[in-house]
Structures are given as C-alpha cells and as structure tokens.
Amino acid sequence: xxxxxxxxxxxxxxxxxxxxxxxxxxxxxxxxxxxxxxxxxxxxxxxxxxxxxxxxxxxxxxxxxxxxxxxxxxxxxxxxxxxxxxxxxxxxxxxxxxxxxxxxxxxxxxxxxxxxxxxxxxxxxxxxxxxxxxxxxxxxxxxxxxxxxxxxxxxxxxxxxxxxxxxxxxxxxxxxxxxxxxxxxxxxxxxxxxxxxxxxxxxxxxxxxxxxxxxxxxxxxxxxxxxxxxxxxxxxxxxxxxxxxxxxxxxxxxxxxxxxxxxxxxxxxxxxxxxxxxxxxxxxxxxxxxxxxxxxxxxxxxxxxxxxxxxxxxxxxxxxxxxxxxxxxxxxxxxxxxxxxxxxxxxxxxxxxxxxxxxxxxxxxxxxxxxxxxxxx
Amino acid sequence: xxxxxxxxxxxxxxxxxxxxxxxxxxxxxxxxxxxxxxxxxxxxxxxxxxxxxxxxxxxxxxxxxxxxxxxxxxxxxxxxxxxxxxxxxxxxxxxxxxxxxxxxxxxxxxxxxxxxxxxxxxxxxxxxxxxxxxxxxxxxxxxxxxxxxxxxxxxxxxxxxxxxxxxxxxxxxxxxxxxxx
Numbered sequence: 193x194x195x196x197x198x199x200x201x202x203x204x205x206x207x208x209x210x211x212x213x214x215x216x217x218x219x220x221x222x223x224x225x226x227x228x229x230x231x232x233x234x235x236x237x238x239x240x241x242x243x244x245x246x247x248x249x250x251x252x253x254x255x256x257x258x259x260x261x262x263x264x265x266x267x268x269x270x271x272x273x274x275x276x277x278x279x280x281x282x283x284x285x286x287x288x289x290x291x292x293x294x295x296x297x298x299x300x301x302x303x304x305x306x307x308x309x310x311x312x313x314x315x316x317x318x319x320x321x322x323x324x325x326x327x328x329x330x331x332x333x334x335x336x337x338x339x340x341x342x343x344x345x346x347x348x349x350x351x352x353x354x355x356x357x358x359x360x361x362x363x364x365x366x367x368x369x370x371x372x373x374x375x376x377x378x379x380x381x382x383x384x385x386x387x388x389x390x391x392x393x394x395x396x397x398x399x400x401x402x403x404x405x406x407x408x409x410x411x412x413x414x415x416x417x418x419x420x421x422x423x424x425x426x427x428x429x430x431x432x433x434x435x436x437x438x439x440x441x442x443x444x445x446x447x448x449x450x451x452x453x454x455x456x457x458x459x460x461x462x463x464x465x466x467x468x469x470x471x472x473x474x475x476x477x478x479x480x481x482x483x484x485x486x487x488x489x490x491x492x493x494x495x496x497x498x499x500x501x502x503x504x505x506x507x508x509x510x511x512x513x514x515x516x517x518x519x520x521x522x523x524x525x526x527x528x529x530x531x532x533x534x535x536x537x538x539x540x541x542x543x544x545x546x547x548x549x550x551x552x553x554x555x556x557x558x559x560x561x562x563x564x565x566x567x568x569x
Numbered sequence: 570x571x572x573x574x575x576x577x578x579x580x581x582x583x584x585x586x587x588x589x590x591x592x593x594x595x596x597x598x599x600x601x602x603x604x605x606x607x608x609x610x611x612x613x614x615x616x617x618x619x620x621x622x623x624x625x626x627x628x629x630x631x632x633x634x635x636x637x638x639x640x641x642x643x644x645x646x647x648x649x650x651x652x653x654x655x656x657x658x659x660x661x662x663x664x665x666x667x668x669x670x671x672x673x674x675x676x677x678x679x680x681x682x683x684x685x686x687x688x689x690x691x692x693x694x695x696x697x698x699x700x701x702x703x704x705x706x707x708x709x710x711x712x713x714x715x716x717x718x719x720x721x722x723x724x725x726x727x728x729x730x731x732x733x734x735x736x737x738x739x740x741x742x743x744x745x746x747x748x749x750x
Contacts, residue, residue, distance in 0.1 A: 197597055198597075199592055199596050199597055199603070199605075368607070369604055369605065369632055370589060370592055370603075370604070370605040370606075371596065371603065371604050371605075371629075372596035372597060475632075478629075478630045478632060479630065479631050482630035482631055552633075553632075555631070555635070556630070556631055
C-alpha cells in the first residue's frame with residue numbers, strides 16, 4: 193500500500209493508526225462518541241488476520257484486551273467517560289502486570305452519562321489516577337485528525353517500550369471532525385521484545401530498577417505466571433514482603449518517571465521572548481494558538497506551549513518553555529485539572545485557568561481576552 | 570481566505586454527505602485545508618440535519634463555524650433556524666420548493682444577502698428520476714454559485730463518495746446542479 197491521503201474522522205484515523213502500528217485485537221463495547229473507532233477497526237481487523245470482539249461491557253472489554261496481549265498480540269480498546277470509569281479496575285491490573293495496551297478515550301461531557309454528543313477534557317485526572325494505587329501510565333492528547341493517527345501509532349510503540357497502558361485522550365470534536373490526513377506507506381513500529389535467555393534461565397519480571405523486561409507470550413515455552421498481587425521476579429505472589437513490594441511498585445513508577453524526558457512531546461511557539469505563556473493540550477490548542485498569534489499581531493509578547501503528552505507530566509520541559517515568563521494561562525475543557533499540575537510545577541509564576549465546560553471549544557476571542565486580563569493589558 | 574459554510578435540512582436528504590463531498594473536493598483535490606463537522610445527536614434522525622465546513626488556504630486553527638459566509642437551506646425549518654447567523658453580505662442558497670421565501674425577504678434585504686434559488690429536489694426528481702440525488706444536485710449548484718471548490722475537484726469527490734454503480738446518476742445530478750445557475 194502506498195502513501196494515501198484521506199478525508200476522514202479522527203476516530204477512523206485512530207483505528208487506521210492502530211492497524212498500522214500492528215494492533216491485531218480489539219475488545220470493546222460501543223459508546224458515543226467513540227463508536228466509530230470500533231466500527232472501523234471491526235472492518236479493518238479481519239482483513240489483516242486480526243480479531244474483533246464486542247464484549248458484554250467495558251470491564252470485560254479491557255479484560256479481553258489484557259488476555260489478548262498475553263497471548264502475544266498488540267491490542268486495544270476505545271471508549272468514553274462512563275466506559276472509561278468501568279475500565280479503571282483493569283487499568284490498574286495492566287499497570288501491575290506490565291501489560292502493554294492502548295486505550296482511546298474519546299472524552300465527552302461528564303460526570304456520569306452527561307453529554308454523549310459533546311466534547312470535554314474531563315477525564316484527564318482519571319487517566320492518571322483512576323485506578324487504585326501508585327502507578328504510572330502514559331497519555332497523549334491529539335488535536336487534529338492527523339494527530340489521532342500519529343498519536344495512536346506512537347501509543348502502541350510507547351506501550352511496548354515501557355510495557356504500560358497508554359491512553360490516547362481524544363474528545364468528541366477531534367473524534368468526529370473530518371480533515372485530510374496522510375497515511376504513510378510505512379510507520380516506525382516497535383515489535384514486542386522477546387527474551388535472549390532460554391526458558392530455563394528467563395525470569396519474566398526481572399528488570400533494571402527503572403526498566404522493564406522482555407515479554408514472551410503464553411505458549412512460547414517460557415514459564416509465565418501473571419498476577420495482580422505483589423509478585424517476585426518469577427511472577428509468583430509474594431504479597432507479604434514489604435521490601436519486595438517496595439521494589440516492585442517503585443520500579444513500575446520509575447520506569448516511566450525516570451524516562452519522562454524521553455517520553456514527553458511538547459511543542460513551544462513564540463516562547464523565547466514571551467512575557468505571558470498560554471498552555472493547552474488536545475483540541476483547545478487550536479483556538480489557543482490562534483489567540484496567541486492574534487496577540488502577537490497586536491504586539492503582545494505571548495507564547496504558547498502545546499502538550500502532546502500530558503502524562504507523565506512534562507515538568508522539566510514546561511519549566512524550560514515558560515522560561516522567564518511571569519504569567520501563564522492554562523486553557524482546558526474542564527473546570528481545572530491539568531491547571532493544578534502547572535501551578536504545582538511553576539511556583540513563583542502567576543498561573544490562571546481558562547476553563548470551559550458544556551461541550552463547545554473555547555473561542556479564540558475568549559482566550560485573547562483572558563491573555564490581556566492576565567497581563568493587565 | 571477562510572470560508573465558512575453551513576448546509577442544513579432534514580435527516581435523509583444527504584446533508585452530511587454533501588458536506589463530506591465538498592470537504593474532500595477542497596482538501597484532496599483543490600489543495601485547500603478543510604474541516605468538516607456535523608450536528609450529531611438524536612436530532613440527526615428524521616429531524617434537523619446540519620453539516621459545516623471551514624475551507625482555507627492556510628492551516629485551520631479554529632475548526633468550527635462561527636458565522637457562515639454561505640448558508641445552504643434545504644428545509645424551511647433549517648432556513649429559519651440558521652439565517653440569523655449568516656454574515657452580512659453572505660450567500661444564501663435555498664431549495665425554493667422547500668421554503669417560504671416571503672418570510673425571509675426582509676432579512677435578505679436588510680443584510681444584503683445574495684439569495685440564490687436552486688431547485689435541487691425538483692431537478693433530482695424530474696431530470697434524474699431520483700429524489701435521493703438532490704444533495705448531489707445541490708453540490709453542483711454550490712460549486713457553480715460560490716466557486717469555493719473547482720468543478721473538477723467536485724467531480725472527483727463525488728466519484729469517491731457515492732456507492733459503486735451509482736456514479737452515472739450522481740454525475741448527471743452534479744451536472745444538472747451546475748447548469749442551474
């Protein structure tokens with residue numbers, strides 16, 4: 193297949209990205225506004241020898257995905273707020289068992305079932321903290337149909353590299369709008385790492401203090417034991433060992449935390465001489481960038497930071513991007529989530545929130561007004 | 570140049586497909602940037618249906634339509650619902666058999682609206698023998714009146730978007746729409 197240009201929805205782009213990245217299993221349960229991801233991948237998967245299963249609910253959907261991954265394939269699901277809530281139990285299990293998988297969360301108005309056909313970014317903290325316990329995940333936030341494709345590919349590669357659940361935090365607007373995208377003939381795909389050792393020597397959960405291990409599948413001939421209980425290097429339960437628990441959970445966190453710079457994708461615009469910096473992620477980055485260029489046209493020294501990865505939180509990169517600016521405006525479609533992270537990182541900087549809920553994206557004019565207010569202009 | 574287009578009517582008229590075809594024509598064949606969005610929800614079934622397009626020769630930062638330059642109304646309900654948003658001096662294309670023109674005449678005069686009548690549904694029935702291609706007739710009319718996309722790009726996008734085997738009828742529908750102006 194050659195490079196092709198298509199005019200499609202963000203949700204279809206996510207499905208196409210998954211196929212390109214080597215996804216061969218989808219376990220899901222339809223929910224607006226994510227359903228087109230499942231619809232499209234249900235068409236694509238059988239053509240590449242993959243499997244699509246509609247499960248009885250979202251708990252089972254992610255359970256099926258985890259099972260598929262341990263049988264040796266790359267797997268994903270897609271959902272929205274209420275379904276994402278149901279998946280939290282298994283997200284913790286995937287983190288504890290180091291199961292690489294991808295979840296596309298097409299965010300809608302919330303809490304509860306709220307606004308199925310309207311957009312929000314209200315699951316951002318749930319993505320980070322939704323399951324119980326200390327763990328780390330990776331989350332990306334697409335703002336265009338092209339990014340829905342690119343970030344889904346990236347999500348599969350990051351999942352394999354760090355053996356961690358990776359979330360593509362899409363939303364109703366970017367999921368449903370159509371734009372032109374370019375699908376390259378080939379994308380860089382990271383294959384699952386198989387052990388160098390033979391089955392007698394290999395320990396499935398033995399890793400460097402900030403790393404992960406190779407991952408053979410059930411049936412490959414290795415001794416595999418997978419449990420959500422605290423486990424030793426063999427994977428056997430070892431739940432009453434304080435030191436063993438500390439080493440394991442610390443490693444699960446450190447394999448992400450200590451690689452934050454490697455994982456982070458952050459774009460800076462006009463930040464070099466900026467006195468005020470606007471920071472956003474996902475769909476509101478588009479009116480934000482427009483507002484910032486309007487401000488520049490009016491001679492205001494305003495910069496913009498776009499977070500393509502939101503988790504792990506790119507603290508160092510944000511500090512560098514903000515530089516000497518004394519004022520920051522965080523633009524997000526919720527009543528304040530990532531705002532508090534920015535505030536935590538930027539002590540000594542006046543950080544303000546421009547929230548929006550209801551389902552519609554911020555207008556560039558609203559953001560420009562906030563920039564001027566924040567700057568006392 | 571940034572052009573905002575809204576096409577509205579009722580569910581079943583192929584309003585959304587019309588938006589997709591124009592978006593494809595612009596983005597894939599005319600080298601423009603295009604974003605297509607649509608009304609999405611219970612009202613899309615049987616009731617009102619709406620699609621919106623932003624076309625530009627630059628990157629499209631704000632993906633939604635704020636106040637359209639072009640409004641295409643294929644039902645009276647849609648016309649009344651969306652007319653107020655149309656820019657002063659904007660272009661209004663209506664299917665005259667599906668609307669009551671008297672009701673909008675004062676607005677059209679007051680806001681210097683360029684009003685075009687494109688009888689897409691009647692043309693589809695009488696010339697093509699298929700009411701279902703009214704949306705493609707309307708694409709022809711939109712192309713000829715507004716020139717936001719080229720005829721060639723529109724033809725390619727129609728070919729891409731209609732079910733295999735129906736190309737001939739749809740091309741005839743498109744040509745009939747072009748000739749309406």
